[in-house]
Amino acid sequence: MRHAAESNARSSLASSLAVQWRVIRALLMREVITRYGRENLGVLWLIAEPALFTLGVSALWTAGGLNHGSSLPIVAFAVTGYSSVLMWRNTASRCNSALLQNFNLLYHRNVQVIDVFFTRIILELAGTTASFTLLSAFFISIGVVEPPIDMLEVVGGWLMLAWFGASLGMVLGAATAYSELVDRIWHPTSYLLFPLSGAAFMVDWLPQRAQDIVLLLPMVHGVEIVREGFFGDAVRTHHDAGYMALCCLGLTLVGLLLVRDAGRRVEPP
Amino acid sequence: MIVIDNVGKTYQTRQGRRTILDGVNLRLEKGRNIGILGRNGAGKSTLIRILSGAEHPTSGRIYRGMSVSWPLAFGGAFQPHLTGLDNLKFVCRIYGVDYREKVAFVEDFTELGVYFREPVSHYSMGMSTRLAFALSMAVEFDCFLIDETMAVGDSRFHERCHNELFVKRKDRAFILVSHDANEIRRHCQAACVLHHGKIHSFDTIDEAYAFYETATV
Numbered sequence: 348m349r350h351a352a353e354s355n356a357r358s359s360l361a362s363s364l365a366v367q368w369r370v371i372r373a374l375l376m377r378e379v380i381t382r383y384g385r386e387n388l389g390v391l392w393l394i395a396e397p398a399l400f401t402l403g404v405s406a407l408w409t410a411g412g413l414n415h416g417s418s419l420p421i422v423a424f425a426v427t428g429y430s431s432v433l434m435w436r437n438t439a440s441r442c443n444s445a446l447l448q449n450f451n452l453l454y455h456r457n458v459q460v461i462d463v464f465f466t467r468i469i470l471e472l473a474g475t476t477a478s479f480t481l482l483s484a485f486f487i488s489i490g491v492v493e494p495p496i497d498m499l500e501v502v503g504g505w506l507m508l509a510w511f512g513a514s515l516g517m518v519l520g521a522a523t524a525y526s527e528l529v530d531r532i533w534h535p536t537s538y539l540l541f542p543l544s545g546a547a548f549m550v551d552w553l554p555q556r557a558q559d560i561v562l563l564l565p566m567v568h569g570v571e572i573v574r575e576g577f578f579g580d581a582v583r584t585h586h587d588a589g590y591m592a593l594c595c596l597g598l599t600l601v602g603l604l605l606v607r608d609a610g611r612r613v614e615p616p
Numbered sequence: 617m618i619v620i621d622n623v624g625k626t627y628q629t630r631q632g633r634r635t636i637l638d639g640v641n642l643r644l645e646k647g648r649n650i651g652i653l654g655r656n657g658a659g660k661s662t663l664i665r666i667l668s669g670a671e672h673p674t675s676g677r678i679y680r681g682m683s684v685s686w687p688l689a690f691g692g693a694f695q696p697h698l699t700g701l702d703n704l705k706f707v708c709r710i711y712g713v714d715y716r717e718k719v720a721f722v723e724d725f726t727e728l729g730v731y732f733r734e735p736v737s738h739y740s741m742g743m744s745t746r747l748a749f750a751l752s753m754a755v756e757f758d759c760f761l762i763d764e765t766m767a768v769g770d771s772r773f774h775e776r777c778h779n780e781l782f783v784k785r786k787d788r789a790f791i792l793v794s795h796d797a798n799e800i801r802r803h804c805q806a807a808c809v810l811h812h813g814k815i816h817s818f819d820t821i822d823e824a825y826a827f828y829e830t831a832t833v
Binding site for chain 2: 366369370372373376377380381384450451452453454455456457458610611612613614615
């Protein structure tokens with residue numbers, strides 16, 4: 348279906364991929380300038396925005412003296428927790444508004460619905476990852492946070508959260524083409540999910556019944572993995588990467604199916 | 617060749633499903649052109665959106681054997697934060713064209729001056745229109761989709777658009793939709809009428825015109 352302006356032959360997979368990459372790159376550049384502009388920090392806002400959030404929450408929690416009944420360093424706890432939330436919440440929210448805001452781009456034959464989602468997912472994941480990395484590096488360098496015990500595990504958990512954010516984003520983004528209700532329901536849901544997502548607690552602090560319930564939420568496993576990597580034996584974590592992967596895989600499949608059909612359903616706003 | 621094969625389009629409305637296009641068939645050879653006449657609300661813009669790929673038909677299919685433009689002079693994809701130059705770069709990147717080769721043409725055609733490097737949100741209506749048309753000409757297509765754009769702008773702009781499109785690119789195919797029969801008579805080799813979701817084809821433009829004047833009122 349895709350084609351380049353210079354060729355009108357039915358395109359092969361390789362040339363389709365080339366077009367797709369070109370389109371996503373162009374969309375990325377456009378989106379960055381559109382969202383962050385050229386004034387003051389510009390593109391750096393991509394990192395600064397989540398960083399400010401995380402900093403604020405860390406400050407609040409520190410000031411509030413919430414030590415959560417444990418000896419965990421509060422800054423490290425806040426950075427890992429809040430960055431994880433941003434990973435799935437922002438990605439999903441950005442995808443949610445993607446079709447409405449970008450419908451007019453679909454007039455260009457080369458731009459497909461999935462490119463619009465990929466662009467937002469890439470930007471959001473990149474921004475959150477960069478801010479998480481920089482914040483951690485900053486706090487570690489001034490000695491507020493200890494370096495992670497198991498770097499590889501932090502990366503692993505983080506990648507799982509990224510996968511969860513991306514697949515959730517696709518599902519919710521494409522679902523908006525079916526019903527406006529999706530957007531309306533997502534906002535309260537995301538607020539309700541925040542306290543349950545494991546950002547502000549460790550699963551181990553909860554009673555057994557509550558543990559079983561929160562562990563149904565895939566992102567809780569991701570946060571626990573990241574924290575195990577960060578704190579090592581200092582904390583007892585509960586996670587099942589297999590269960591989380593299964594959830595993400597399911598969401599990915601549903602997301603891809605919905606995205607394929609969203610292209611047929613989408614109507615001008 | 618472009619083939620519109622039994623294309624239908626329905627929309628869900630409060631009053632149930634509304635059929636906008638109902639089994640539309642059309643075929644356009646490379647280098648040929650056709651005008652589609654239709655009253656307001658006849659489904660012209662829907663047909664153009666489907667042809668451009670922005671929307672998919674509810675039934676039937678579209679075969680595009682040549683590259684098809686976005687609706688000519690369509691400015692809806694402009695980002696107000698982006699400058700005219702940014703928008704040129706964006707469009708060129710999407711279609712794999714080197715924007716540097718197009719800057720001179722767009723600057724010259726749009727006569728935007730310093731505004732070419734200012735955000736589009738600062739543009740007047742006329743400036744946006746000129747930019748939109750120039751961007752449409754920056755990428756070369758086999759077939760252009762034209763949605764009554766010639767109606768906007770002053771006569772000088774009119775003439776320059778006419779020159780770019782119908783003189784310099786007279787070897788290309790195009791599909792022109794309009795409610796103005798004179799416009800179609802001036803530019804098109806063939807014409808058909810879109811009425812109540814159906815396409816009515818005619819051998820000559822005059823027959824199409826006669827049908828349009830009598831049957832669709």
